[in-house]
Amino acid sequence: MPKKVIVIGAGPAGLMAAERICAQGHQVHVYDAKASACRKFLLAGVGGMNITHSEPYDAFIQRYYDKADWLDRAVREFNAEALQDWIHGLGIETFVGSSGRVFPKDMKAAPLLRNWLKRLREMGVVFHMRHKMLSIEAKCARFSHESQEIIAEADAFVLAMGGASWPKLGSDGSWQLALAKHKVVIEPLKSANCGFYSPWSDFLKEKFAGSPLKGVSFRCTTTEGLVVSKKGECILTQDGMEGSLIYAFSKHLRDQVEKQGKAQLVIDLLPQLDHSQLVKKLSQRKAKESFSKYIKRTLNLGGVKVALLHEVTRPEDLSAPEKIASSLKNVVVHFDQVKAIEEVISSAGGVCEESVTEHLMLKNMPGVFCAGEMLDWEAPTGGYLLTACFATGVLAAQGVEQYLQS
Ligand SMILES: Cc1cc2nc3c(=O)[nH]c(=O)nc-3n(C[C@H](O)[C@H](O)[C@H](O)COP(=O)(O)OP(=O)(O)OC[C@H]3O[C@@H](n4cnc5c(N)ncnc54)[C@H](O)[C@@H]3O)c2cc1C
Numbered sequence: 001m002p003k004k005v006i007v008i009g010a011g012p013a014g015l016m017a018a019e020r021i022c023a024q025g026h027q028v029h030v031y032d033a034k035a036s037a038c039r040k041f042l043l044a045g046v047g048g049m050n051i052t053h054s055e056p057y058d059a060f061i062q063r064y065y066d067k068a069d070w071l072d073r074a075v076r077e078f079n080a081e082a083l084q085d086w087i088h089g090l091g092i093e094t095f096v097g098s099s100g101r102v103f104p105k106d107m108k109a110a111p112l113l114r115n116w117l118k119r120l121r122e123m124g125v126v127f128h129m130r131h132k133m134l135s136i137e138a139k140c141a142r143f144s145h146e147s148q149e150i151i152a153e154a155d156a157f158v159l160a161m162g163g164a165s166w167p168k169l170g171s172d173g174s175w176q177l178a179l180a181k182h183k184v185v186i187e188p189l190k191s192a193n194c195g196f197y198s199p200w201s202d203f204l205k206e207k208f209a210g211s212p213l214k215g216v217s218f219r220c221t222t223t224e225g226l227v228v229s230k231k232g233e234c235i236l237t238q239d240g241m242e243g244s245l246i247y248a249f250s251k252h253l254r255d256q257v258e259k260q261g262k263a264q265l266v267i268d269l270l271p272q273l274d275h276s277q278l279v280k281k282l283s284q285r286k287a288k289e290s291f292s293k294y295i296k297r298t299l300n301l302g303g304v305k306v307a308l309l310h311e312v313t314r315p316e317d318l319s320a321p322e323k324i325a326s327s328l329k330n331v332v333v334h335f336d337q338v339k340a341i342e343e344v345i346s347s348a349g350g351v352c353e354e355s356v357t358e359h360l361m362l363k364n365m366p367g368v369f370c371a372g373e374m375l376d377w378e379a380p381t382g383g384y385l386l387t388a389c390f391a392t393g394v395l396a397a398q399g400v401e402q403y404l405q406s
Contacts, residue, residue: 003155010037013372014160016393033132039169045109052383067377078391163347163373187349194344195242196335211304217271278325348378359399369396
């Protein structure tokens with residue numbers, strides 16, 4: 001007998017759950033607070049949507065940090081290959097970029113979403129937009145819709161209401177109140193893949209805010225004492241740093257700020273040269289040559305890199321080749337604050353592993369499942385976020401099927 005299932009949240013996780021549950025023969029209704037589906041997914045497509053990553057699975061799953069074991073069940077089954085096959089099934093080609101990241105061929109989210117929504121409607125999924133969930137009980141949810149309150153009943157629910165970044169796109173984390181009432185354990189939502197604040201000098205702000213810091217390597221020590229390093233680039237902003245390399249360190253830096261009140265990052269401005277190569281190049285300083293001319297001539301270094309070096313280095317540590325080489329490889333930057341969750345790419349925290357079964361059903365609310373970014377995991381950019389959202393949508397749908405059969 002087909003049953004009625006309500007999916008709340010028309011993002012990638014919710015729509016994937018809806019598709020799978022509908023394919024099982026059930027009647028699926030999708031509710032969302034916004035007027036249209038997948039607003040954040042569409043925004044992700046603006047700068048080139050990175051849907052997943054082509055690296056080997058063992059490396060891939062470790063991108064979910066301490067939640068790798070928990071997500072393994074979902075991501076192993078609906079892995080990068082399965083996700084690409086699914087996209088191809090929607091008539092969208094993909095390609096692997098030089099970094100191993102996987103993109104739709106046109107880099108956009110809109111054509112994929114258009115084809116997907118068409119398919120969902122043809123399958124019989126019914127959409128109820130502008131319905132904001134206020135509360136949920138066993139077998140019924142309460143929504144606000146155009147100043148009215150609506151009660152909707154179902155045999156099972158999938159909640160996929162996202163994290164709390166970019167709340168104007170629909171995911172504002174308001175579901176936390178509704179679930180806390182049922183004693184669901186929720187790790188507070190916090191910024192992930194985010195920039196950090198550092199109080200730069202007026203000189204650095206005025207002259208170099210907005211400058212890209214290219215070809216550098218970042219190093220930091222995690223709160224567990226591990227040293228992590230990575231090459232890449234980021235942007236020096238008016239009040240700190242933004243960009244892909246700093247985002248890749250955001251979990252570690254955020255943990256440091258939470259634990260110690262500030263975070264420390266070490267920048268190697270010239271990772272392509274080792275210490276002795278630098279000393280050798282720096283060994284011939286001309287008489288009366290200024291520091292900026294000397295460093296430009298010997299290392300072809302200038303602009304924001306030299307400004308940052310001066311910003312954090314004592315003059316006596318720039319007095320001899322040995323010392324300059326060490327300083328170039330150890331530019332220590334401190335951050336005192338994490339960018340606000342409203343401005344960042346994704347959020348960490350959410351419904352904890354201990355609150356759900358292995359198929360993501362809330363232990364305190366039988367028949368209510370969770371999927372996507374509202375679960376307590378995080379990952380760097382690189383397609384890992386969307387992969388886990390889709391994969392947990394698939395796993396929750398399997399759980400719904402089992403639950404409805406029992
Ligand atoms: C600028 C930007 C770029 C990104 N780029 C990438 C990328 O390239 N690759 C990648 O992997 N990830 C990227 N992401 C992250 C990715 O978009 C998200 O991780 C993903 O969309 C989360 O999916 P979700 O279905 O869990 O939640 P969401 O996409 O947030 O969807 C949740 C839905 O639930 C609805 N909702 C929330 N609360 C309620 C309520 N109370 N009642 C009813 N409906 C509700 C919302 O309106 C929304 O439609 C990017 C994010 C941003 C902001």
